[in-house]
Amino acid sequence: MPRQPRLDAPGLLQHVMARGIERREIFKDDKDRKSFLERFAIILEETQTQCYAWALIPNHFHLLLRTGATPLSKVMRRLMTGYAVTFNIRHRRSGHFFQNRYKSVVCEEDPYLLELIRYIHLNPLRVKLVQDLKELDNYPWTGHSAIMGKRKNLLIVDTPANESLSAEGGLFYPFLPERVKGNKKPRHPCNPCQKMPLAEKTIEDVLLHFGKTKKVARRRYRQFVKNGIEQGKRLE
Template sequence: MPRGARLDTPGTLHHVMARGTEKRVIVVDDDDREFFVERLGAIARATETKIYAWVLMGNHIHLLLKSSEDGLSTFMSRLLGSHASNFNKRYQRSGRLFENRFKSIVCEEERYFLKLIAYIHLNPLRAGLVKSLEELASYPWCGHASLLGLEHHHWQEHHAVLELFGSTESEAQQGYLDFVASELMLGEQPTLLGGGMLRSAGGWAEVLSKRQRSKQQFSDERILGSSEFAARVIDEAAEGAKSQLPTQENRKETQEILKSMCDREGVSMGALMGGCRRKECSGIRKTLALQFIMEMGISYADAARMLGISASAVNQIVRRERQLRQG
């Protein structure tokens, strides 16, 4: 079943994952890696997005971040679009570099903030790219070394993480290291990779226990957190949707998203708006029609003009999606 609309208000904590198409590589050498990290920092600063943890692997990325007024979709479209454009140009390739839709999970900060930081930063060790925590401390393609003061990424939110481990820098860094070591002993922790009741409750045993106690549970695959947290996030999203208006500001945002996706797919905006019937164009239209209408409050007419189709075609895309979600 299709994933629901993204849940995002400014200040929302997201665990974001983006993977190469068909699990193909998204970086080949250190020049590619340096470009990605530079763009990550530059776009985080430009959009005031807070980055707490990150890792760049061979064919995927993980980020733990808080979205800003610009929104998660704008941030990720700029990041993935610029990297894909550079990669395609450098290796004389075309088409999608990343899977069509990045994955984002809204996370309950109190319960999962530190565990997700450790999980994300331990990826290179679990994948065998480094052999020990000592080697991980000097690994340049994740945020772990920066928290230890061995790399310098001014855009990474060091203080917000380290203050949770101690009152002095050395004490906090040692506390952080001890915590990461303890999390490593827990193994893969697949419950941190998504949302829903099973993950949030800690497994079927806990779910069944709560059911036996007649405790009502609320869950959503887009949310990692308690039943109460999930219900609150959904309520806030519903209220936000009611108040969304198609302002000049989010029209500008849609243009940026449109350009980034066209760059990523190797399609010119002129071809798209001119009625291009290629598979890539159809995919862009479907993805962005849903995002523009259901997440950003853009009118059917405005979305149609930007996507090179009629308002009735946009309406059909949205109606089919809603029917699918209703079962």
């Protein structure tokens, strides 16, 4: 039966999933996960693709992407083919690595963006990789910990210019009066000549749905995620 053509237009929000062949592990250890994310970060920046949420599970991954001018098919081909080759060399294996093509679902922007971010980031809790929300806050293999400011954003390409970006940095601070009361300068002033990495801007786009300051936005975002646990949402 012929494959159905994918809807692959610039700017579409898409939930992307891929599994290992026969549901085998595609991430055996942290070195594999870091290798995947380093490759992914470079591809995102080069193709100007936004990733709003991601989760690495031992035998599959979830991504919530909005493409730029580069089609999703090319983004995913670079990511999956490159990672499969690296994994096979490292673990001395051969043959097919992923189960068929990746699966992608086009998502409606307004109603489902935040729901999908929550759904994807709760995956490690659903499959018992973490035991509770507190542990998820510090879990490195989803985008949740970066949104919470608990860990470095692993989707930012390591460069000298980006090393100064911390969990407290970003677009919020230079423009908020509360940060300059008493003639105090913001703790992390922005350099107007330094372009913010797309992965950092994407996190700020997410937080702006929840509040005007990071402290408030993160508290509300976390409560939103917690509500998802209490609603008993189940993994597909």
